[in-house]
Amino acid sequence: MNTLIGMVVRTDGPQVTVRDSQGGEWRCILRGRLRQELNGTTSPVAVGDRVEVDVVGPQAGAVRKVLPRHAQLVRRTPRDKSAPEQVLAANLDVAVIV
Numbered sequence: 413m414n415t416l417i418g419m420v421v422r423t424d425g426p427q428v429t430v431r432d433s434q435g436g437e438w439r440c441i442l443r444g445r446l447r448q449e450l451n452g453t454t455s456p457v458a459v460g461d462r463v464e465v466d467v468v469g470p471q472a473g474a475v476r477k478v479l480p481r482h483a484q485l486v487r488r489t490p491r492d493k494s495a496p497e498q499v500l501a502a503n504l505d506v507a508v509i510v
Contacts, residue, residue, distance in 0.1 A: 413467065415464055416438070416473070418432040427439060427440065428463075437471065438465060443475060446475060446476060457475065458500065460504060461502045462503065464476050484499050484500075484503075484504070485502075485504055
């Protein structure tokens with residue numbers, strides 16, 4: 413099975429869009445095993461995360477692993493202050509707040 417490393421550029425619930433090193437975009441789902449490992453987190457995968465993807469079809473894949481983050485922008489969930497933090501973006505180098 414072919415695999416690739418890419419960056420998450422969009423999240424839509426259980427599906428994410430991953431951009432590879434050549435600029436191609438892959439529509440991906442999260443593998444069940446990964447969802448179980450990340451169960452209990454509000455943002456298992458965030459924009460900016462680097463991920464390992466199994467290629468399952470033309471421009472389609474399944475995220476098998478989220479690579480370690482070196483930075484993240486987080487907030488508390490608005491409804492439940494006791495819930496874990498929500499990751500808004502990962503691996504940021506610069507952030508500008510307007």
